[in-house]
Amino acid sequence: MFDFSPDDKKKFYEDLENLDKTDSEREDEGHLESIRLLRGSPTHLSTSRGSFTGRRVARTLTAFDQNAHRAISRESSSRHFPLSLIRSQSEPQPMQPQISLSHPREKSVSFRHLGLKKSASSSSLSSREMAPASKSIHEKGKGKKRSRPTQEIQLAQIFQGLVFFFVPNNTHNNARRMRIELAQKRGAIWAKEWSTAQITHVIADKDVKYAWLLSHLNLTEIPSNISVVSEHFIPDSIAAGLQDPARPRYRIEGQVVQPPNRTAVELPAESDRSLQVKPAKKDVSLTGPDTQSTVVASSIGTAVLHDALNDSTRASKSNRNQAQYNDELAQVIKETKPFAHLPLSDESDDAGADQPDDLDHEEGPPRKAPRLDIASEASVDKWQKSFQCMHKNEGNLERQNPNAYTIGILSEMAQYYDNGHDDFRLMSYRRAVASLQKCDTLITTKDQALKLGRVGPSIAEKIEEIVTTKGLRKLENAKSDPREVAIQLFLRVYGCGKALAEEWYAKGYRTLEDLEKEKLTSNQRIGVDHYEDFNTRIPRAEVEAHGKVVMDALEVVAPGYKATIMGSYRRGTKDCGDIDMLITKENTAVETVATVVFEQLVPYLTETGFLVASLATPHANGGTKWHGASLLPASSLPSGSKPLWRRIDFLVVPESEMGAALLYFTGDDIFNRSMRLLASKKKMRLNQRGLYKDVIRGPNRERLTEGTLVEGKSEQGIFEALGVPYRPPHHRICG
DNA sequence: TTAGCCGGTTA
DNA sequence: TAACCG
DNA sequence: CTAA
Ligand SMILES: O=c1ccn([C@H]2C[C@H](O)[C@@H](COP(=O)(O)OP(=O)(O)OP(=O)(O)O)O2)c(=O)[nH]1
Ligand SMILES: [Mg+2]
Numbered sequence: 001m002f003d004f005s006p007d008d009k010k011k012f013y014e015d016l017e018n019l020d021k022t023d024s025e026r027e028d029e030g031h032l033e034s035i036r037l038l039r040g041s042p043t044h045l046s047t048s049r050g051s052f053t054g055r056r057v058a059r060t061l062t063a064f065d066q067n068a069h070r071a072i073s074r075e076s077s078s079r080h081f082p083l084s085l086i087r088s089q090s091e092p093q094p095m096q097p098q099i100s101l102s103h104p105r106e107k108s109v110s111f112r113h114l115g116l117k118k119s120a121s122s123s124s125l126s127s128r129e130m131a132p133a134s135k136s137i138h139e140k141g142k143g144k145k146r147s148r149p150t151q152e153i154q155l156a157q158i159f160q161g162l163v164f165f166f167v168p169n170n171t172h173n174n175a176r177r178m179r180i181e182l183a184q185k186r187g188a189i190w191a192k193e194w195s196t197a198q199i200t201h202v203i204a205d206k207d208v209k210y211a212w213l214l215s216h217l218n219l220t221e222i223p224s225n226i227s228v229v230s231e232h233f234i235p236d237s238i239a240a241g242l243q244d245p246a247r248p249r250y251r252i253e254g255q256v257v258q259p260p261n262r263t264a265v266e267l268p269a270e271s272d273r274s275l276q277v278k279p280a281k282k283d284v285s286l287t288g289p290d291t292q293s294t295v296v297a298s299s300i301g302t303a304v305l306h307d308a309l310n311d312s313t314r315a316s317k318s319n320r321n322q323a324q325y326n327d328e329l330a331q332v333i334k335e336t337k338p339f340a341h342l343p344l345s346d347e348s349d350d351a352g353a354d355q356p357d358d359l360d361h362e363e364g365p366p367r368k369a370p371r372l373d374i375a376s377e378a379s380v381d382k383w384q385k386s387f388q389c390m391h392k393n394e395g396n397l398e399r400q401n402p403n404a405y406t407i408g409i410l411s412e413m414a415q416y417y418d419n420g421h422d423d424f425r426l427m428s429y430r431r432a433v434a435s436l437q438k439c440d441t442l443i444t445t446k447d448q449a450l451k452l453g454r455v456g457p458s459i460a461e462k463i464e465e466i467v468t469t470k471g472l473r474k475l476e477n478a479k480s481d482p483r484e485v486a487i488q489l490f491l492r493v494y495g496c497g498k499a500l501a502e503e504w505y506a507k508g509y510r511t512l513e514d515l516e517k518e519k520l521t522s523n524q525r526i527g528v529d530h531y532e533d534f535n536t537r538i539p540r541a542e543v544e545a546h547g548k549v550v551m552d553a554l555e556v557v558a559p560g561y562k563a564t565i566m567g568s569y570r571r572g573t574k575d576c577g578d579i580d581m582l583i584t585k586e587n588t589a590v591e592t593v594a595t596v597v598f599e600q601l602v603p604y605l606t607e608t609g610f611l612v613a614s615l616a617t618p619h620a621n622g623g624t625k626w627h628g629a630s631l632l633p634a635s636s637l638p639s640g641s642k643p644l645w646r647r648i649d650f651l652v653v654p655e656s657e658m659g660a661a662l663l664y665f666t667g668d669d670i671f672n673r674s675m676r677l678l679a680s681k682k683k684m685r686l687n688q689r690g691l692y693k694d695v696i697r698g699p700n701r702e703r704l705t706e707g708t709l710v711e712g713k714s715e716q717g718i719f720e721a722l723g724v725p726y727r728p729p730h731h732r733i734c735g
Numbered sequence: 736t737t738a739g740c741c742g743g744t745t746a
Numbered sequence: 747t748a749a750c751c752g
Numbered sequence: 753c754t755a756a
Contacts, residue, residue, distance in 0.1 A: 383756095386755070386756080417753090422753075423739085424738095424739075424753050424754080425753045425754095426753085427739080427753075427754090428753030428754055429753075431753090431754080432753085432754090453755095454753095454754070454755090455753095455754085456753060456754050456755080457753095457754090458753060458754085459753070459754090494750095494751085495745090495749095495750070495751085496750085497749055497750050497751085498749085498750095499748080499749060499750090500749080500750090521745070521746070522745090523745075523750090523751095567752090578752090580752085615744090615745095615751090616743080616744050616745075616751075616752095617744085618743090618744090619743075619744055619745085620742095620743065620744080623743075623744090624743090625743070625744090625752085627744085627751080627752080649752075651752095664741095664752095665752090667752090669740090669752075672740070672741085673739080673740045673741085674740085675740085676740040676741065677738095677739075677740060679740090680740075680741095685740095685741085686740080686741085687740085687741060687742065688741085688742075701738095701739095701740090703741090736756100737755100737756090738754105738755100738756100739754100741752105742751105742752090743750105743751085743752090744749105744750085744751080744752105745748105745749085745750080745751100746747100746748095746749095
């Protein structure tokens with residue numbers, strides 16, 4: 001009765017084996033010398049408060065400036081589908097949608113071991129080993145640290161061969177994350193990108209409306225071979241066997257009821273064209289009108305065939321199952337989140353938060369025409385004001401800020417959104433903190449906070465909570481959530497981002513030592529080995545010392561070359577995350593400067609013992625940057641103290657691009673993004689090399705033409721050309 | 736309801 | 747190409 | 753999370 005492909009079967013047994021092993025047994029190779037993470041000398045991990053900067057905010061989406069984008073014109077007809085899921089037909093397609101029966105299985109399934117994560121968007125099912133799902137997740141107060149692995153693998157693979165797409169398709173919400181993980185554990189594949197060809201089910205959150213879903217997916221219609229179901233589908237199926245997607249219970253709001261016999265093959269003409277071939281998705285046409293009826297297994301394993309439109313017979317029973325399941329899920333959630341209220345990312349928690357979540361839709365309604373001729377100063381002024389870069393962002397660096405405590409807490413809070421959760425929120429927190437920083441009166445109430453600007457209802461409330469209760473519940477929750485703690489830990493290893501951190505967590509890793517079981521990339525290796533060093537901020541004076549070493553070396557190796565310390569140092573912060581150096585020489589081509597720097601300076605400093613690791617070396621034609629690590633000579637320090645490994649970056653710049661490079665390399669990142677967005681609103685483009693005009697952009701603000709250079713040499717010139725009053729470096733602290 | 740910088744390197 | 751970094 |  002089971003329909004396993006050979007691959008699946010093989011994997012199943014591999015998983016079985018893995019699950020029985022203990023961690024130590026599983027260790028692939030006898031990584032002999034266990035790397036000592038804690039060095040002899042006591043270094044402190046100073047998560048410096050005042051000048052908080054998170055890890056770099058994640059790329060795609062980030063919050064900041066207001067939208068002047070209403071002004072930008074757009075193609076409303078744009079239709080983009082991520083192609084990443086498209087695969088060649090030759091690859092095995094593990095799909096047997098309609099027929100899978102649930103295994104007969106234990107009544108009481110353990111939900112404890114979540115965390116297996118199939119790499120869904122990667123094409124092959126069998127690709128990755130599954131981790132030992134042997135760690136219990138949260139054992140708040142309960143004695144059992146480790147559950148018995150063997151009994152936990154008896155999960156019926158009821159979703160085997162099914163490909164789920166969730167809406168929203170992320171794990172920001174704990175309940176949804178739970179559903180996704182549960183589904184995966186039972187054989188489902190989580191499609192991270194939309195793919196008409198592969199996805200079998202769309203699982204929508206209960207509050208998602210059908211119309212919103214369509215626009216979210218950029219579809220006019222859901223292909224008939226894909227079932228749209230509400231979130232209940234997952235728990236129900238787990239509790240009572242694979243459910244019929246057509247049940248009214250799984251209908252989402254605003255969904256039209258499909259007639260029982262529809263022609264199966266119609267695919268959305270438009271959307272699929274770009275996706276060319278697809279492995280003719282399990283002949284939907286062959287299954288005919290019965291496509292939507294499905295075999296449903298009762299909880300004792302007896303299969304019953306139900307007519308799609310007639311599920312009344314089963315109603316009461318599945319309700320019971322449903323209830324039972326809900327209990328189980330509720331329990332999981334409770335175990336996972338000891339403080340179920342105020343979870344780190346709960347959609348219902350925060351004001352107007354993320355129903356639509358992130359996710360780049362294409363466009364909604366067609367935009368109004370641009371109307372921004374740069375000439376019309378008056379009108380320009382208005383919308384421009386909303387950009388951060390238009391304002392003085394003085395740090396209030398010196399004197400003690402009355403809001404220091406609040407700032408500290410909020411900054412800490414922001415850390416937890418760093419990469420892991422919402423990049424939007426992270427940016428908002430940073431901006432709010434910056435607002436507080438330049439405020440010199442103590443903020444105690446919501447209303448005061450709201451007046452600051454860049455502080456909205458949500459953070460305002462938190463500020464009030466902080467000053468009145470001296471704490472922030474949400475932060476305490478995060479801190480006491482082992483998942484958050486572990487993810488945060490991993491995110492701080494250089495070379496580990498959100499994806500890997502979650503993968504590691506899912507594999508049961510909780511400490512840096514656990515990572516020794518993993519094959520790390522060379523950069524990650526360094527990141528782990530020098531975890532503490534890299535996460536320790538660098539006092540200004542030490543930054544200068546590193547800078548001096550480089551400058552002195554240049555004197556020797558390449559006289560006439562000039563090095564300048566950039567980044568947070570140039571902004572005047574009292575400590576820095578790394579050392580950023582710009583290297584240039586007058587009247588000299590970049591290629592020349594680059595050659596000298598990368599083939600002479602770097603090797604020289606490496607021999608000296610100053611440069612101790614290289615993390616990224618120029619690769620592209622005209623590569624201009626080098627990332628690595630440096631170490632001050634012990635002789636230069638007070639005796640007894642050991643130098644720390646520091647992150648150091650070189651950027652090679654020709655004279656003609658000095659202005660843009662200064663601008664870029666001075667930051668901060670939020671300021672830069674603000675400037676760049678402003679540029680794009682003016683049909684221009686700003687990068688580390690210059691400001692360009694007449695840039696043509698496509699649908700997603702995607703750049704279609706390079707544009708022509710306006711200014712690159714003078715930093716001030718760029719401000720002028722953009723119509724932004726010049727801001728000295730210390731006024732560019734926006735986050 | 737919507738959008739949120741831009742580019743280079745690694746594997 | 748996706749993930750990561752600045 | 754924020755501002756438009
Ligand atoms: O996403 C980013 C990251 C960095 N930068 C620029 C601005 C930043 O100032 C400079 C150097 O980056 P770094 O990560 O060193 O930031 P920093 O401002 O120097 O702060 P830190 O003290 O953490 O080094 O690169 C951006 O434009 N966008
Ligand atoms: Mg820096």
